[in-house]
Amino acid sequence: MKIESYASNLERFRELYREVDRSEIMAAWDRCTNPNLHVYVHTPFCASVCKFCYYKGVEFDKRSEEALYRQYFDDYLPRTMEPFFPVIESKTVRNYFFGGGTPSLMSLETMEALFNRLPKFRETDSKTFEVHPAVWSREQIDLLADFGFSCCIVGVQSYDAEVLARQNRLYASPDSIHELVDYIKSKGMAVAGDLIYYMDRINADQIFAQDLEHAHDSGFDILSLQLNYDLLKKKHLNDRFFDLVMRSRIASDYIWEFEGERTLTVEYKQTLKCLRVIRKDVSREDYRDRFFNFIPTMDEGSKHLGKLGQRPSVIGFGSYRNPRKNTFSNIRDNDSLYEYIEVNDDWEPRHFVTYEWYEERYFDDAIAQLNELRELGPPPKGLRLCFENKLNVKNEDHIIREPDSQAVLSVVWDYRDESTDRYIDQLRLKFPHWKWNR
């Protein structure tokens, strides 16, 4: 994807979302009764920008761009976070997550100052840090251990030097990755690794098969195995991905995160963005409560509807010229969800509300759609109207997903006869944009 100038991103955010000032967001947090909170802190910079990357950090050279670094970490980020500290103080923090971009680009001094600034930091059990395998130091890992981090995530992506070079990604040798994993473990933290299948088409199967073996040798506690997001809809690649994983040593020494609760099939895999596996000797309770407890809230809020109060809210901080909705927050209550993003183009944080969902609106939407059916009359016997509780988006494939209706109407039929056919024809005229499976 070619990234246009940032002004056009900002323009698009303005077109699609509602810009709000901080007081509206504060009021939404004040109304929130959900006691549980996840905190996300973003590093927007990367030493090189990988071609495959969905998130895209901003390319950054620490030696020549010291002023930019200082402006972000010493001024912008503290100034943006501070007004929200009372929100963090008032909740139970279930996880602190440092993601990016490349958080391991931070200096020791920056990390220490940041950790000391954040409320309830030491007492929070679950703390996660993303480490780029070519951008880290032992001292950083020592510091994470001193501050009681529970888990590091190492973005391996691939062990193959050539695919990484083609993708403009910094390379780390298998030995240095093994060393990093060992060092993190020796400091009492869990370590997870990310691998991507099919960054490009050259030798993709052979590379992934080798990567799975290297990852096994590295001894990761957890592995997040992903098919390149751009290709998730390709059935044959999901099949091959699944097959390569099942034929590797990972299949015998790791278990799927939902093992025993759901059956893993290739069809089910195709509905997942990522296949997460845990080494058999790692406690699943620790995985769920301390190492990877952020999973249910890591996606944008739009995917989680229904009664929401039991899942933590998310408060996210930090952004710099990010082309996507990188830093989002969502305020979840039992009957509402309010999602906003932070955008920074000129060192003043702007906030855009990206989704709002209120339980009562679901019913309003459902009634509005039923009203549209009035002129057709009630459906004939054999044909059922269904409402799915889902935030319908106008364009799934667009990088910015625009919310549409919250109650998604569909029809199903048990059999076809003259009267169902007539009704279906009328529905097709009225709702030509529905997906019609006949």
Ligand SMILES: C[S@@+](CC[C@H](N)C(=O)[O-])C[C@H]1O[C@@H](n2cnc3c(N)ncnc32)[C@H](O)[C@@H]1O
């Ligand atoms: C935002 S990145 C940050 C990781 C860190 N900068 C690094 O490179 O190690 C988080 C993860 O998203 C995943 N990711 C990014 N782009 C992807 C893509 N196109 N397909 C699948 N996974 C992707 C990668 O596995 C990556 O480790």
Ligand code: SF4
């Ligand atoms: S994969 Fe990591 S290092 Fe590469 S562009 Fe994405 S965030 Fe940056």
